[in-house]
Amino acid sequence: MQNIIxxxxxxxVKKGEELEIVKKLILQxxxxxxxxxxxxxxxxxxxxxxxxxxxxxxxxLGFFFTGNEADADLILFNTCAIxxxxxDRVFGNVGALKNIKMKNPSLIIALCGxxxxxxxxxxxxxxxxxxxxxxxxxxxxxxxPELIYKILxxxxxxxxxxxxxxxxxxxxxxxxENKIKASVPIMYGCDNFCSYCVVPYVRGREKSREPSNxxxxxxxxxxxxxxxxxxxxxxxxxxxxxxxxSINFSELxxxxxxxxxxxxxxxxxxHPKDASCDLIDTMATGKHIxxxxxxxxxxxxNNILKKMNRHYTREKYLxxxxxxxxxxxxxxxxxxxxxxxxxxxxEEFCDTLSLIxxxxxxxxxxxxxxxxxxxxxxxxxDPIPYEEKSKWFSELxxVxxxxxDNLYKNMIGKKERVLVEDKSSKDGIFIARTSGNIxxxxxxxxxxxxxxxDVLILDAKRSYLTGKIV
Ligand code: 5AD
Ligand code: SF4
Numbered sequence: 001m002q003n004i005i006x007x008x009x010x011x012x013v014k015k016g017e018e019l020e021i022v023k024k025l026i027l028q029x030x031x032x033x034x035x036x037x038x039x040x041x042x043x044x045x046x047x048x049x050x051x052x053x054x055x056x057x058x059x060x061l062g063f064f065f066t067g068n069e070a071d072a073d074l075i076l077f078n079t080c081a082i083x084x085x086x087x088d089r090v091f092g093n094v095g096a097l098k099n100i101k102m103k104n105p106s107l108i109i110a111l112c113g114x115x116x117x118x119x120x121x122x123x124x125x126x127x128x129x130x131x132x133x134x135x136x137x138x139x140x141x142x143x144x145p146e147l148i149y150k151i152l153x154x155x156x157x158x159x160x161x162x163x164x165x166x167x168x169x170x171x172x173x174x175x176x177e178n179k180i181k182a183s184v185p186i187m188y189g190c191d192n193f194c195s196y197c198v199v200p201y202v203r204g205r206e207k208s209r210e211p212s213n214x215x216x217x218x219x220x221x222x223x224x225x226x227x228x229x230x231x232x233x234x235x236x237x238x239x240x241x242x243x244x245x246s247i248n249f250s251e252l253x254x255x256x257x258x259x260x261x262x263x264x265x266x267x268x269x270x271h272p273k274d275a276s277c278d279l280i281d282t283m284a285t286g287k288h289i290x291x292x293x294x295x296x297x298x299x300x301x302n303n304i305l306k307k308m309n310r311h312y313t314r315e316k317y318l319x320x321x322x323x324x325x326x327x328x329x330x331x332x333x334x335x336x337x338x339x340x341x342x343x344x345x346x347e348e349f350c351d352t353l354s355l356i357x358x359x360x361x362x363x364x365x366x367x368x369x370x371x372x373x374x375x376x377x378x379x380x381x382d383p384i385p386y387e388e389k390s391k392w393f394s395e396l397x398x399v400x401x402x403x404x405d406n407l408y409k410n411m412i413g414k415k416e417r418v419l420v421e422d423k424s425s426k427d428g429i430f431i432a433r434t435s436g437n438i439x440x441x442x443x444x445x446x447x448x449x450x451x452x453x454d455v456l457i458l459d460a461k462r463s464y465l466t467g468k469i470v
Contacts, residue, residue: 018145018146018149019060019061019145021149022061022145022146022148022149022152023061023062025148025149025152025153026061026062026063026148026152027062028152029073029106029152030073030106034062034064035062035063035064035073035074036063036064036065036066036071036072036073036074037055037058037063037064037065037066037072037073037074037075037076038065038066038067038068038069038071038072038074038075038076039051039054039055039058039065039076039078040075040076040077040078040093041078042077042078042079042080042086042089042090042113043078043079043080043082043086043113043114044080044082045183045230045232045268046185046188046203046232046234047078047079047080047113047114048183049183049184049185049232050078050113050138050141051078052174052175052176052177052183053141053172053173053174053175054076054078054112054141054144055175056172056173056174056175057141057142057144057145057172057173058074058076058144058175059173059175060145060173061144061145061148069097069100070100070103070104072107073106073107073108074107074108074109074110075097075100075107075108075109075110076109076110076111076112077090077093077094077110077111077112077113078112078113079111079112079113079114079115079116080113080114080115081113081114081115081117081118081121081198081202081372082114082197082198082199082370082372083367083370083372084370084371084372085370087115087121090111090115091124094109094111094125094129094132095129097109097131097132098129098131101131102131108133108134108148108151109131109132109133109134110132110133110134110135110136111125111132111134111135112134112135112136112137112138112140112141113137113138114137114138114198114199114202114203115202116135116136116137116138117137117138117201117202117203118198118201118202118373118374120373122135122159122161126157126159130157132157133151133157133158134147134148134151134157134158134160135158135159135160136158136159136160136161136162137160137161137162137202138202138203138204139162139164139165139204140160140162141169141172142169142172143160143162147160164189164204164205165204166207168188168207168209170209170213179225179226179450180226180227180228180419180421180449180450181226181227181228181229181230181421182221182226182228182229182230183229183230183231183232184214184217184218184221184229184230184231184232185209185231185232185233186208186209186214186231186232186233186236186239186249186252186267187206187207187208187209187233187234187235187236187238187239188203188204188206188207188209188233189203189204189205189206189207189234190203190206190234190235191205191206191235191238192234192235192271192309192311193309193376194298194308194309194310195307195308195309195375195376195377195380196308196338196341196369196370196372196375196377197372197375198372198373198374198375199234201374201375203234206234206235206238206241206242207242208233208239208240208241208242208243210243211240211243211245211247211252211255214231214252214256215255215256215259218256218259219259222259222261222263223261225450226263227262227263227264227419227450227452228263228264228265228266228419229256229263229264229265229266230265230266230267230268231252231253231256231265231266231267231268232267232268233267233268233269234269235269235270235271235274236249236267236268236269236270237249237270237271237274237275237276237279238271238274239252240252248278249267249279250276250278250279250281250282253265253267253279253282253283253286253289254282254286256288257282257286257287257288257289262452263288264288264289264290264419264435265286265288265289265290266290266292266437268294269294269296269336270293270294270295270296271296272295272296272297272310272312272316272317272320273310273311273312273316275293275295275320277320277323280293280320280323280324280327280328281327283324283327283328283331284327284328290435290436290437291328291330291331291332291435291436292331292332292333292334292435292436292437293324293331293332293333293334294333294334294335295317295320295321295333295334295335296335296336296337296365297314297317297335297336297337297355297359298310298336298337298338299337299338299341299344299348299351299352300314300351300352300353300354300355300356301314301344301348301349301351301352302314302351303348304341304344304348304351307341307342307343307377307380308338308341308377309376314351314355317355318355318358318359321333321359330436331436332362332434332435332436332437332438333359333360333361333362334361334362334363334364334365334437335359335361335364335365336364336365336366336367337352337356337364337365337366337367337396338367338368338369339352339366339367339368339369339389339392339393339396340368340369340384340386340388340389340392340393341369341377342369342377342380342381342382343380343381343382343383344369344384346392349392349396352396353395353396353399356396356399356400356403357399357403360403360407361400361403361404362404362407362408362436362437362438363400363404363437363438363463364400366393366396366397366400368386368389368390368393369382369389401462404463405460405462408438408460408461408464408465409460411438411457411460411465412457412458412459412460412465413456413457414456414457415454415455415456415457415470416434416435416440416454416455416457416467417434417435417452417453417454417455418432418433418434418440418442418452418453418454418455418467419432419433419450419451419452420432420442420448420449420450420451420452420453421433421449422449423449424441426441428443428444428445429441429442429443430442430443430444430448430449432448432453432455432467434465438464438465439463439464439465440455440457440464440465440466440467441464441465441466441467442455442466442467442468442469443468444469448469453469454469454470455467455468455469455470456468456470
């Protein structure tokens with residue numbers, strides 16, 4: 001690569017200048033053709049939201065985007081560390097990039113996100129994946145121009161490790177591909193240290209965004225025509241705890257709800273130890289707040305909940321659920337559950353089954369326990385073999401499928417307001433969602449995408465409904 005940039009001049013430049021310099025370097029590297037990036041995201045909504053910022057920064061640097069690996073000049077994987085399976089998938093897919101890099105040596109391969117916050121993972125990438133050029137964690141998105149600059153100019157591999165960032169970068173551009181639904185992080189990190197979970201170690205301590213910044217972003221999103229906003233955080237119910245001004249999540253919801261416009265608000269994830277009656281009351285009276293509560297219970301057994309360090313009991317969980325059902329009779333409740341926590345007995349697992357039956361979740365995210373290095377649970381005895389846990393897991397799925405089937409059948413004949421999100425792969429069919437986040441297929445000749453419509457529920461299929469516009 002011919003170097004026409006004066007390196008010394010580049011080392012101390014202002015922010016705007018830095019962008020211009022990196023842009024020029026990128027054009028040189030890719031021989032003045034339009035550079036293309038492929039960004040692949042693994043894991044949760046927070047990761048997808050981070051990827052929108054990563055794409056925003058890359059777009060500012062002049063990148064266009066492609067879905068085709070062979071066509072890309074930069075391939076970036078935003079990784080997830082929540083379970084071993086997620087990590088294995090990433091390693092498999094990174095390994096497959098070796099051949100692509102051999103065919104295209106100027107390709108930049110970058111890995112970021114939660115996995116890259118773990119020392120043992122970074123060590124493995126360093127030694128076993130020498131074709132990876134750039135590694136950075138969840139706190140370094142704002143540094144992408146600087147990191148790419150280092151790779152291009154110094155022609156070296158870059159491993160960026162920021163342990164925890166105290167300040168939230170508010171000025172990052174966001175590239176949203178979906179034009180109907182947007183997510184807005186209201187806080188980052190987690191302080192809960194559930195004993196099985198790696199998130200507090202990889203995403204750092206809990207930090208709330210200033211309400212004024214959130215309100216500004218949400219207003220802009222609504223004004224530009226978005227119809228649904230999901231407020232994101234690992235535990236949205238503890239929003240505001242580290243802010244100087246006194247504000248909690250219910251108050252934030254009320255302020256957002258008072259913005260004019262036709263839109264829905266969702267939020268996730270809530271933690272049962274912090275979910276308050278005040279939050280349910282706010283949901284019940286809000287004009288725009290969806291009648292959907294995602295409240296992970298993880299286990300229905302008090303001994304396991306204690307070992308999970310969850311700080312609530314089965315009884316406390318059911319109390320808040322019953323209050324929500326009383327205040328919002330048509331509320332849809334969803335949850336996360338873990339099967340086979342270390343030391344869990346079949347009898348304890350049966351308490352999880354009975355809780356599922358008692359609550360009647362409209363859907364569940366179900367997980368078999370996965371050992372995460374560095375967590376407390378990883379030090380506990382885990383005598384039940386995986387095959388046995390899989391049997392319990394299948395039993396749970398069977399129970400939940402029956403519950404959801406019945407719940408969906410009970411909706412036949414009811415009128416529901418839905419937001420039409422997309423076209424289905426079937427001709428003339430659109431996919432919409434109820435306020436409770438249940439999918440509904442609607443047949444229509446017109447393009448309904450982005451519209452709220454009232455539908456009559458005609459039928460219940462496995463995991464979705466069908467309806468017609470009324
Ligand atoms: N094993 C299995 N499931 C886990 N989760 C988090 N950590 C683990 C783990 N080590 C699940 C929890 C959490 C969801 C996002 O992922 O249910 O709520
Ligand atoms: Fe993990 Fe618990 Fe924090 Fe959720 S609340 S991210 S499960 S530590």
